[in-house]
Amino acid sequence: MKSFIHSARSLITPTYEWIPTPSQPSSAPFNDDHASQFHGKLLIREEIPLDDPTFRSYLINQLFTAIPSIEKHLWGHRCRRCGTRAKRHFAPIPCARCDETHVYCRNCIEMGRVLACEPLYYWTGPSPNWSQQDHACHWDGNLTTYQQHASDQIVKSMTTPKAELLCWAVCGAGKTEMVFAGIAALLEQGKRVCLATPRADVVRELVPRFRTAFPHTSIQGLYGGSEQKDTPGQFVIATTHQLLRFAHAFDGMIIDEIDAFPFHHDPSLLFAANRAVKPTAARIYLTATPRKQHRKRVRAGKLATVFVPVRFHGHPLPVPILQLCWQLKKDLAKHQPPKAFFTWYKQRSHPDRQLLIFVPTIELAEKLTRTLQKYFASSGQTIKSVHAADHDRAEKVQQFRNKAYNVLVTTTILERGVTFPSVDVVILDAGHHVFDEAALVQIAGRAGRSPKDPTGEVVFFHDGKTEAIVKAVKSIEAMNKRGRRL
Amino acid sequence: MxxxxxxxxxxxxxxxxxxxxxxxxxxxxxxxxxKLERIAGKQCKRCSRLTDQTVCPDCQKWEHHPTLAGALAFNQSVYTYNDFLKEIIAKWKYRGDYVLREAFADAFRDQFNITFKQIKKDAVLVPIPLSDRRLQERSFNQAEALAQVLDTPYQQALTRIHSEKQSKKTRHDRLASANPFQVKTPLNKPVILVDDIYTTGVTLRHAANVLRESGCPKVYAYTLARG
Structure with missing residues (x-):
C-alpha cells in the first residue's frame, strides 16, 4: 500500500530521494582530483573515463554508488537522468549485455543511452575542498543604481538557504555584471555555484568574461561538444542540457533566460535543474520576459522579484511602431516586403544604422533576401540572411557585428542573446504565431543597445494586431514607466 | 503517435x-x-547503385579482383544512403536507439519479398556479425535486428575478429584490410547476407568468401542502404 501511494505521488512530482548522500571520508585510496572531477555528477559508465580495475575498486570502496537508472512504477517508467515519464520515450531493447529485453530511455539518448540494466553512478566519496578566497571577484567596473540594487538583492538571496529570486531586467540591463557579487559571495565561502543558460553560444561568450572577473576560481564551461567535460569546476557555466549530468551538486544556481527555448518547452530540463542543486540551495532566475507561470507567482507574492527597468546606459527601451499593411500576406507570398516597408526605409531618421529584419520562416528569410538584394544593390547596401539551418551562422553574425554588411534577414534564432551596437529593427508579419509576446519584446530589445546610440527604430509590420503584439507593446511601455518613476 | x-x-x-x-x-x-529515398528504376544489377549502366565501373573492377571476384551474386539495397538516412542510421547504430529499426522495417520486408521471392524459399539469412567487443558496446547487432524483420529463418553462421570500424577507414584501407570473418556453422544452402550499409562491398564479399569456401553454393546480399 505504501509503495502504491509512493508510486502514485511520484507520477505527479518526481522525487529526488534516491540521490545518495556522500559518505564520511573513507580510508580507501583515491586520486584527489577525482573528487573534484566527479563530485555532484550523475553519470553512466561510458561517461566516466576510468579504466575498469580503478573503477571497480572505487565502487567497492563506495566512492561511487550505483543507482538504478530507470524507475519502474505502476503507471510506467521514469528515467532518473532526464525525468521523462512519457510512454513513447521508453522502448524495449533485446540487450546483448544482459541477455534480457528491457527498456531504455529515448528522451535523453543524445547524451548517451540510459539502459534499464545499467545503473547511473554518483560520487559518494569525500567532497572536494574548493578554495575559499577572501576576494573572488576582480571586476572593478561600476554598477548603475538599479543594477546595484538588484545585485544586493541577489547577494542576499544567494546566501539565504532555499531562497528564490526572479530578476526581471529589461533587455540590455547588464545582467551579467549584476550576478558577479552574488557568485563571489558563495565562492568565498568555498561553495559551488552554477550559471545555466539555454544556449551554447551564450556559454561560449560568458566563460572568458567570467575567467577575467574570477581569475583564481576553477571555472568549467559545459555545452554539447565542449572540451572541458573532465576538468574540475567550483563554478560551472553550462547549458541547461548539461544539468542532466548533475545531482545535488550546487549551493547556488542562476538560470539565465528562464523563459527561453528550450528550457521553457522541455520539462526534463526543469527536472534536471531542480536535481542539480542541493535541497538547501538558492535559486536566481534572470529574464526580461517572464512567462505566465512566473508572473502568476510574482503577482501572488510567492516569488520574490527585483526589477531592473532601465538599461545600463539609462535610456528607455525603444517602443515599437505598429504599421498595418492590408496586403502583407499577398506581398510575402510573392517574397516581397510590403510597400510601407520601403516608405519607412526611405525616410528613417538614421540611414547609417544597420538593419535587422525578422521574418517568421526560414524559407521566407532566404527568398526575401534574394528580392531585397536587387532593391538594395542600387544603393550599394549589402544583405545576407541567417537562420537555424545555416552552417555559417556564427560567422555571418560576427560579420554583421563587424559591420561587414548592412542588412541582415533572420528568424527568431537571433531574438535574444545577441548585441549589435547600432541597428534598426523590423518585423515582417509580426502577427505570425512564432512571434509570441516574449519574442516580440526580445526582438524590440535588439535596438538601442549601445550608449553611443541608445535609441533605434523598431517597426512591426502586421496585417492585424494580435494579442501578443498588444501585450508586448504594453509590457515595454510599463517597464519604461517603471524606469521613469524610480 | x-x-x-x-x-x-x-x-x-x-x-x-x-x-x-x-x-x-x-x-x-x-x-x-x-526524406527517405527508395532505390527504384535503373540500377547496377550487381550492387544496386543508381546508374544507367547495367554493371557499374566499381562492380566491373570487382570482377578482376584476385580473391574476391565473383564472391557475391548481387546486392540489393532499399534506400540511398543520403544525409537523412545517415543521421538516422547513426542514431540507431551508434547512439543505440534500437526502436528506430521500425522506421524502415516495412520497406525492408517489402523489398525483400520482391527481390528474393524465388531465392528465399531454400535460402538461409546470415546477418553480418559484430565482434564481441563491439556487440557489448552497442548492446545489439544492427544486422541481426534487420534480419529479424524478415519472415525467413536466419542463422548466426559467422564470427568476426575485432578491428577498427569500417566507417572510419578510407576506401583504399578497406580494400586492403584482412578478412575478419570465420565460419561458425558451415552451410550448404544458398545464403542471403544481411547488413545495414553497402559502401565498397568489401565486408560483404569477405563474408561471402568464407561461406563459399566452407561449401555454400551461392551468396547474395541484402542491405538497407547503398552508400
Whole structure:
C-alpha cells in the first residue's frame, strides 16, 4: 500500500530521494582530483573515463554508488537522468549485455543511452575542498543604481538557504555584471555555484568574461561538444542540457533566460535543474520576459522579484511602431516586403544604422533576401540572411557585428542573446504565431543597445494586431514607466 | 503517435476506409518519410547503385579482383544512403536507439519479398556479425535486428575478429584490410547476407568468401542502404 501511494505521488512530482548522500571520508585510496572531477555528477559508465580495475575498486570502496537508472512504477517508467515519464520515450531493447529485453530511455539518448540494466553512478566519496578566497571577484567596473540594487538583492538571496529570486531586467540591463557579487559571495565561502543558460553560444561568450572577473576560481564551461567535460569546476557555466549530468551538486544556481527555448518547452530540463542543486540551495532566475507561470507567482507574492527597468546606459527601451499593411500576406507570398516597408526605409531618421529584419520562416528569410538584394544593390547596401539551418551562422553574425554588411534577414534564432551596437529593427508579419509576446519584446530589445546610440527604430509590420503584439507593446511601455518613476 | 525521428505528433487522417479498420500506424511523419529515398528504376544489377549502366565501373573492377571476384551474386539495397538516412542510421547504430529499426522495417520486408521471392524459399539469412567487443558496446547487432524483420529463418553462421570500424577507414584501407570473418556453422544452402550499409562491398564479399569456401553454393546480399 505504501509503495502504491509512493508510486502514485511520484507520477505527479518526481522525487529526488534516491540521490545518495556522500559518505564520511573513507580510508580507501583515491586520486584527489577525482573528487573534484566527479563530485555532484550523475553519470553512466561510458561517461566516466576510468579504466575498469580503478573503477571497480572505487565502487567497492563506495566512492561511487550505483543507482538504478530507470524507475519502474505502476503507471510506467521514469528515467532518473532526464525525468521523462512519457510512454513513447521508453522502448524495449533485446540487450546483448544482459541477455534480457528491457527498456531504455529515448528522451535523453543524445547524451548517451540510459539502459534499464545499467545503473547511473554518483560520487559518494569525500567532497572536494574548493578554495575559499577572501576576494573572488576582480571586476572593478561600476554598477548603475538599479543594477546595484538588484545585485544586493541577489547577494542576499544567494546566501539565504532555499531562497528564490526572479530578476526581471529589461533587455540590455547588464545582467551579467549584476550576478558577479552574488557568485563571489558563495565562492568565498568555498561553495559551488552554477550559471545555466539555454544556449551554447551564450556559454561560449560568458566563460572568458567570467575567467577575467574570477581569475583564481576553477571555472568549467559545459555545452554539447565542449572540451572541458573532465576538468574540475567550483563554478560551472553550462547549458541547461548539461544539468542532466548533475545531482545535488550546487549551493547556488542562476538560470539565465528562464523563459527561453528550450528550457521553457522541455520539462526534463526543469527536472534536471531542480536535481542539480542541493535541497538547501538558492535559486536566481534572470529574464526580461517572464512567462505566465512566473508572473502568476510574482503577482501572488510567492516569488520574490527585483526589477531592473532601465538599461545600463539609462535610456528607455525603444517602443515599437505598429504599421498595418492590408496586403502583407499577398506581398510575402510573392517574397516581397510590403510597400510601407520601403516608405519607412526611405525616410528613417538614421540611414547609417544597420538593419535587422525578422521574418517568421526560414524559407521566407532566404527568398526575401534574394528580392531585397536587387532593391538594395542600387544603393550599394549589402544583405545576407541567417537562420537555424545555416552552417555559417556564427560567422555571418560576427560579420554583421563587424559591420561587414548592412542588412541582415533572420528568424527568431537571433531574438535574444545577441548585441549589435547600432541597428534598426523590423518585423515582417509580426502577427505570425512564432512571434509570441516574449519574442516580440526580445526582438524590440535588439535596438538601442549601445550608449553611443541608445535609441533605434523598431517597426512591426502586421496585417492585424494580435494579442501578443498588444501585450508586448504594453509590457515595454510599463517597464519604461517603471524606469521613469524610480 | 509520434514520429520516431523528429518526435512530432503524427495526425492520421480518418476516412471511411480507416474508420472501422484503422490503417497501420505510421512510424515517421510525412516530412521525415519524404526524406527517405527508395532505390527504384535503373540500377547496377550487381550492387544496386543508381546508374544507367547495367554493371557499374566499381562492380566491373570487382570482377578482376584476385580473391574476391565473383564472391557475391548481387546486392540489393532499399534506400540511398543520403544525409537523412545517415543521421538516422547513426542514431540507431551508434547512439543505440534500437526502436528506430521500425522506421524502415516495412520497406525492408517489402523489398525483400520482391527481390528474393524465388531465392528465399531454400535460402538461409546470415546477418553480418559484430565482434564481441563491439556487440557489448552497442548492446545489439544492427544486422541481426534487420534480419529479424524478415519472415525467413536466419542463422548466426559467422564470427568476426575485432578491428577498427569500417566507417572510419578510407576506401583504399578497406580494400586492403584482412578478412575478419570465420565460419561458425558451415552451410550448404544458398545464403542471403544481411547488413545495414553497402559502401565498397568489401565486408560483404569477405563474408561471402568464407561461406563459399566452407561449401555454400551461392551468396547474395541484402542491405538497407547503398552508400
Amino acid at each position: 509520434h514520429c520516431l525521428s523528429c518526435d512530432q505528433e503524427i495526425i492520421v487522417e480518418v476516412n471511411w476506409n480507416t474508420l472501422f479498420k484503422p490503417a497501420p500506424e505510421p512510424k515517421l511523419c510525412p516530412s521525415c518519410e519524404a
